[in-house]
Each structure stands twice: as C-alpha cells, then as structure tokens.
Amino acid sequence: MGLLVDGKWHDAWYDTKATGGKFERSEAVWRDWITKDGTPAEGRTRGFKAEPGRYHLYVSLACPWAHRTLIFRALKKLEDVISVSVVHPFMGKNGWSFDTDAAATGDDLYGLDFLHQIYTRADPTYSGRVTVPVLWDKKQETIVSNESSEIIRMLNSAFDAWGDASLDFYPEALRGEIDGVNAKVYAAVNNGVYRAGFATTQEAYEEAFDKLFAQLDELEQRLSSQRYLAGGHITEADWRLFTTLVRFDPVYVGHFKCNLRRIADYPNLSNYLRELYQVPGVAGTVNIDHIKRHYYGSHDTINPTRIVPKGPELDYEAPHDRARFG
Numbered sequence: 001m002g003l004l005v006d007g008k009w010h011d012a013w014y015d016t017k018a019t020g021g022k023f024e025r026s027e028a029v030w031r032d033w034i035t036k037d038g039t040p041a042e043g044r045t046r047g048f049k050a051e052p053g054r055y056h057l058y059v060s061l062a063c064p065w066a067h068r069t070l071i072f073r074a075l076k077k078l079e080d081v082i083s084v085s086v087v088h089p090f091m092g093k094n095g096w097s098f099d100t101d102a103a104a105t106g107d108d109l110y111g112l113d114f115l116h117q118i119y120t121r122a123d124p125t126y127s128g129r130v131t132v133p134v135l136w137d138k139k140q141e142t143i144v145s146n147e148s149s150e151i152i153r154m155l156n157s158a159f160d161a162w163g164d165a166s167l168d169f170y171p172e173a174l175r176g177e178i179d180g181v182n183a184k185v186y187a188a189v190n191n192g193v194y195r196a197g198f199a200t201t202q203e204a205y206e207e208a209f210d211k212l213f214a215q216l217d218e219l220e221q222r223l224s225s226q227r228y229l230a231g232g233h234i235t236e237a238d239w240r241l242f243t244t245l246v247r248f249d250p251v252y253v254g255h256f257k258c259n260l261r262r263i264a265d266y267p268n269l270s271n272y273l274r275e276l277y278q279v280p281g282v283a284g285t286v287n288i289d290h291i292k293r294h295y296y297g298s299h300d301t302i303n304p305t306r307i308v309p310k311g312p313e314l315d316y317e318a319p320h321d322r323a324r325f326g
C-alpha cells in the first residue's frame with residue numbers, strides 16, 4: 001500500500017490521524033470520458049472516441065470497484081472490444097503488482113512490474129493514490145479514467161455499436177431513482193464497510209458500523225416489496241450493491257468487523273444476491289480466492305499474521321425466491 005508523490009513511489013498506509021480515526025477516501029483524479037464520437041464530456045478538454053480494440057482495463061478481481069467494470073464488460077458483451085489485465089491479489093509495499101498466479105495475468109500491454117508504473121507512464125509527475133480500476137487508452141498511451149462509477153456509465157452506452165445495445169442499466173426514466181439509491185448505498189455500504197474496517201478509533205468504527213447496518217436493514221425492507229433496487233428492472237444500482245454484498249460474508253464480516261448480521265441472515269438481501277450472481281456472465285467475474293487473499297493478506301495493520309480464514313461455506317448457486325415478483 002502506498003502512493004505516488006511527483007512520480008515517486010512512497011510506501012505509506014492511509015493516514016487517519018488527521019481525521020479522528022476515520023477513513024476518508026480520496027477522489028479519483030483521472031476523470032475523462034469515452035464518448036461515441038470522441039467529443040470531450042462537459043467541462044473536460046480531452047476527448048476519447050469509442051473504438052473496438054483501443055481501450056484496456058487494469059483490474060483486481062478482489063476489488064469491489066474494479067469488479068463493477070468487469071460486470072459491465074461481461075453483460076454488455078464487450079469482451080472482444082475492451083481487453084483486460086488482472087493484477088496479483090496481494091497488495092504489498094509496492095502497491096498492486098503484475099506478479100502472475102492462477103488468475104492474475106501480468107501486464108499484457110507493457111510487461112511492467114507494478115501498477116504505479118502505468119500511472120507514471122501516463123504522467124511522470126503524477127501525485128496520488130494508485131488504484132484499480134484503470135481505463136487505459138492504448139492509442140494515446142494514457143489513463144482515461146480511474147473512477148469506476150464513471151467507467152461503468154461509459155461501458156453502458158458508448159460502445160453500443162459493438163456490444164449489446166439492448167441492455168441499458170441507466171435508463172433515462174429511472175435516473176433520479178438510481179442516483180438516489182446509489183448515494184445512500186455508496187456512503188453507508190460500498191464505502192461504509194471500508195470506513196468500518198479501516199477506522200482506527202472505536203468511535204469512528206462504531207459510527208460506520210451503525211450506518212452500515214441501518215442501511216442494510218433499509219435495503220432489506222425495500223427488497224421485500226420490489227425485485228430490484230430501482231423497481232422491476234436490474235439497473236446500475238443493483239450491480240453497484242452486488243459487488244459489496246458478494247464480499248460481505250467471506251470478508252467484511254470478519255476482516256472489517258461488520259458482524260452484526262451476515263447477508264445470509266437477511267432473507268431478501270441473500271436471495272437477491274444469489275439472483276444477481278446467477279445472471280449469465282456474472283459468476284465468471286467473481287473470484288472468491290482473490291477476494292479473500294487480497295483483504296486478509298494485504299492489510300497487515302488489520303491482520304498481521306496474514307492468515308486467510310478457510311470459511312465460510314458459500315453457495316451463491318443455490319436457488320433464490322426472487323421470481324416471486326414476476
């Protein structure tokens with residue numbers, strides 16, 4: 001774990017001293033957009049045109065934010081349009097590495113050793129965190145975006161000339177609803193588990209913990225009367241929640257101390273989780289081995305022995321009851 005300062009790598013854990021023990025996530029820095037015709041997005045100067053074969057994703061199979069982009073790539077049938085490299089699950093002193101193992105591919109483009117070298121290839125004087133996912137432009141050899149919430153919007157529509165244009169996870173009519181749910185889910189759940197797990201005071205941990213479970217209770221309630229978060233159709237809001245839910249029982253309950261309840265204890269959330277897992281194409285994006293090895297192995301301030309628990313038993317393939325909503 002570390003960060004780049006003026007293009008130089010520094011090994012440093014998140015500093016929570018300045019914020020009363022609270023983990024505060026820094027904003028992603030690269031925020032350009034790929035558009036159908038290459039016109040820069042509003043307020044941006046750099047434009048990137050959607051083209052097959054031009055873009056590459058650097059992801060970790062462990063990371064819930066990167067996972068969103070893999071799900072969109074799979075569901076929108078963009079596997080042959082956007083290529084992918086998978087980093088090694090262990091994030092050590094040099095941050096994400098391109099060491100290879102069963103599912104980690106190495107850097108398919110340049111054969112580099114560490115992800116931070118991709119960032120400095122785009123900007124030799126970059127200062128900031130080195131995170132996945134990274135959406136890379138092979139033509140201009142630069143980073144388009146390292147913000148997953150924006151990358152999935154690009155994948156949802158910019159590549160429709162080559163992908164499955166019939167699927168729209170951010171339909172015009174539901175945008176208000178989707179944005180509203182996303183905001184709550186992001187703060188209390190997606191980022192909430194990190195705020196609990198990375199807290200360094202009891203107070204900061206308990207605050208995040210209480211908000212997390214209050215929101216999960218609310219989501220359980222919502223999913224008791226409708227099939228998906230924004231109503232009767234799967235949207236972006238569901239995929240954004242899914243990547244946290246699928247990691248919850250195997251990692252966040254233990255490693256991040258989010259242990260008031262498991263997802264398995266919530267009837268609606270657990271059935272909903274299984275339904276999403278069973279959507280064709282999704283299970284192939286879930287790698288529980290990388291997920292467990294990354295969290296338990298990499299965060300030595302939380303788990304100094306790096307021992308990875310063997311359990312729990314998980315069966316995301318088991319039948320679900322969500323068809324009851326028709």
Ligand SMILES: N[C@@H](CCC(=O)N[C@@H](CS)C(=O)NCC(=O)O)C(=O)O
Pocket residue numbers: 001002027028062063064065066095129130131132133146147148149
């Ligand atoms: N806002 C970013 C967050 C990405 C992020 O924090 N990724 C984590 C992995 S789960 C990471 O690479 N962390 C490395 C670090 O913070 O140094 C997004 O949603 O794309």
